[in-house]
Amino acid sequence: MGRTLVLAMVAVLLPSLSQGNPLQVGDGSIADIFQVPESKDIFTRILEANSGILKKMIQGDIAVSNTRSAMKCEGGECLWPKSNNGLVYVPYNLSDTYSDGDKNVIREAMKDFVDQTCIRFIERTTEKKYLNIMPENGCWSYLGRTTTLVQPVSLTAGCMAKGSVQHELFHALGFYHEQSRSDRDKYVTILWDNIEEAYKYAFSKEDTNNLDTTYDYSSIMHYPSFAFTKTGNPTILPILNPKRYTGQRVGMTATDIKKVNRLYQCDICNMEFSEMSGSFASTNHPTSYSKNTHCWYRIRVPDSMVTVTFDEFNLQSSPGCSSNYIRVYNEDTVNAPILLDKTCGNCGFKRMMSEGNITSPNYPFNYPNNMDCMWTLLAYEDEIIQITFISFDLQTGDQCDRDYVLIRDGDKSTAKKFCGNASLPVFSSTASQVGVQFHSDREISSTGFKFSFKRVRKI
Ligand SMILES: [Zn+2]
Numbered sequence: 001m002g003r004t005l006v007l008a009m010v011a012v013l014l015p016s017l018s019q020g021n022p023l024q025v026g027d028g029s030i031a032d033i034f035q036v037p038e039s040k041d042i043f044t045r046i047l048e049a050n051s052g053i054l055k056k057m058i059q060g061d062i063a064v065s066n067t068r069s070a071m072k073c074e075g076g077e078c079l080w081p082k083s084n085n086g087l088v089y090v091p092y093n094l095s096d097t098y099s100d101g102d103k104n105v106i107r108e109a110m111k112d113f114v115d116q117t118c119i120r121f122i123e124r125t126t127e128k129k130y131l132n133i134m135p136e137n138g139c140w141s142y143l144g145r146t147t148t149l150v151q152p153v154s155l156t157a158g159c160m161a162k163g164s165v166q167h168e169l170f171h172a173l174g175f176y177h178e179q180s181r182s183d184r185d186k187y188v189t190i191l192w193d194n195i196e197e198a199y200k201y202a203f204s205k206e207d208t209n210n211l212d213t214t215y216d217y218s219s220i221m222h223y224p225s226f227a228f229t230k231t232g233n234p235t236i237l238p239i240l241n242p243k244r245y246t247g248q249r250v251g252m253t254a255t256d257i258k259k260v261n262r263l264y265q266c267d268i269c270n271m272e273f274s275e276m277s278g279s280f281a282s283t284n285h286p287t288s289y290s291k292n293t294h295c296w297y298r299i300r301v302p303d304s305m306v307t308v309t310f311d312e313f314n315l316q317s318s319p320g321c322s323s324n325y326i327r328v329y330n331e332d333t334v335n336a337p338i339l340l341d342k343t344c345g346n347c348g349f350k351r352m353m354s355e356g357n358i359t360s361p362n363y364p365f366n367y368p369n370n371m372d373c374m375w376t377l378l379a380y381e382d383e384i385i386q387i388t389f390i391s392f393d394l395q396t397g398d399q400c401d402r403d404y405v406l407i408r409d410g411d412k413s414t415a416k417k418f419c420g421n422a423s424l425p426v427f428s429s430t431a432s433q434v435g436v437q438f439h440s441d442r443e444i445s446s447t448g449f450k451f452s453f454k455r456v457r458k459i
Contacts, residue, residue, distance in 0.1 A: 045164050050138035060202045060228070061140040062171055063152075072209045078144035079174055079264065080119075085272050087118050088264050090172070091127035095134035102160050106133065109165035109251075115281045116257045118266030119173065131172055139164060144174035163251050167220050170256070174263060178215070178222040179236055179246075180206045187215040187239055188246070194235045199228035203235070211262040216255040222247040254287045269295035276301070279311075286312075313347035313373070317362045321345075340370075347373035347438075352380075354455050357390075360438055360448025364391075367403075367448040371440045379432040379455040387427040387434065387453045393446040396420035405449060408435040421446070 046061050073079055082088050092110075094103055110121035124130040132150045139159035142151060153168055179188055182205060190203050216222065217238055224247040225234040238244040261268060271280055280297055282289040299306050308328065316324040321344035328340040345361030358375055360367045377385050387407065395403040400419035408415040410431025418425045427434075434453075
């Protein structure tokens with residue numbers, strides 16, 4: 001029998017965490033990005049794709065089955081079952097008539113669930129019950145897990161976008177539209193006079209289980225303000241701020257993800273993986289992680305080595321990483337050999353931001369040994385990136401061969417290396433991308449560095 005290698009990772013996130021350094025996406029917080037109006041949001045695309053289809057729908061894109069409120073699902077029989085490892089597998093089949101490009105869009109949309117929920121859409125092999133995804137007529141899904149073995153979901157060309165696919169998958173997982181929530185009248189005004197007569201039914205309020213979440217105007221399950229308008233005026237308006245945009249096409253919000261995890265009682269803080277590859281993220285990623293959590297992620301593979309790569313790493317710093325940290329063990333007990341001891345702080349990401357500050361891990365306390373962090377800063381093509389160090393104190397070595405910061409301008413093979421503490425490095429790129437690498441060797445450390453960066457127009 002093959003040896004099983006177990007690699008376990010513990011993330012301890014204590015209440016002393018002030019706010020967990022919310023990770024930034026693009027130029028603003030993720031919530032801001034979701035509020036950017038797009039010419040066509042998810043639901044508009046779906047409705048356009050559905051115009052003229054005769055299938056009986058409720059709320060525009062939910063196919064009618066034996067009606068029941070999936071979000072209030074007695075005994076859980078309209079939810080997909082959870083397996084012993086805590087994951088919820090939803091088998092699916094993709095129609096052969098889809099192009100490779102379409103299949104990619106659908107699979108990419110499914111991938112987002114992997115990082116942040118316990119839902120795993122898996123390609124069907126022998127499973128009797130599965131989602132049969134095909135380009136039948138428009139974009140629609142049944143609500144929750146139905147009793148029929150082959151459960152259809154229709155996705156045609158009009159909804160081949162990540163957010164639209166995720167919208168229909170949310171229905172299949174058991175979610176109504178956000179503005180159908182039982183508490184919606186506190187948050188939105190439905191302007192009935194502006195709604196096309198034939199579609200008034202689509203604005204019905206349902207007896208939903210709101211899973212102790214706040215109403216989410218940016219949910220991928222929210223109608224846009226002008227859904228089913230017959231007058232050209234809005235049909236749905238946020239009560240407190242009528243100018244606020246509702247609905248979006250980018251993808252799941254933090255609240256959408258929270259709802260999936262609550263409906264399926266996902267314990268995404270204690271996960272076990274046996275797949276050959278996979279990924280996971282801290283709770284609520286990319287927004288702040290929850291306070292006071294202690295998570296174990298176990299990776300079990302037969303007769304193999306396990307490589308773990310962090311795409312993003314941003315934990316609150318503290319002396320000796322005593323409050324928030326990640327630790328990696330060679331096996332799944334706390335007595336097992338430690339592969340990576342308590343690590344905290346900020347150690348790398350790749351993204352476009354207009355400006356920001358970056359510090360070495362655990363700054364302003366001594367950085368850990370054996371670190372390799374990489375921040376890739378992106379700008380638009382007509383921009384460059386300016387980097388200004390505010391503090392800099394690294395171990396000195398001949399030719400900076402011990403601890404160093406290495407800054408690469410675009411994809412050039414040459415890079416500038418900095419170490420010691422004699423001066424504060426200044427760097428201005430010529431390209432629209434800069435890579436900043438931080439390396440520490442296995443001994444002696446200092447307080448590290450802090451630098452600010454900003455995108456500026458090329459002159
Ligand atoms: Zn829908």
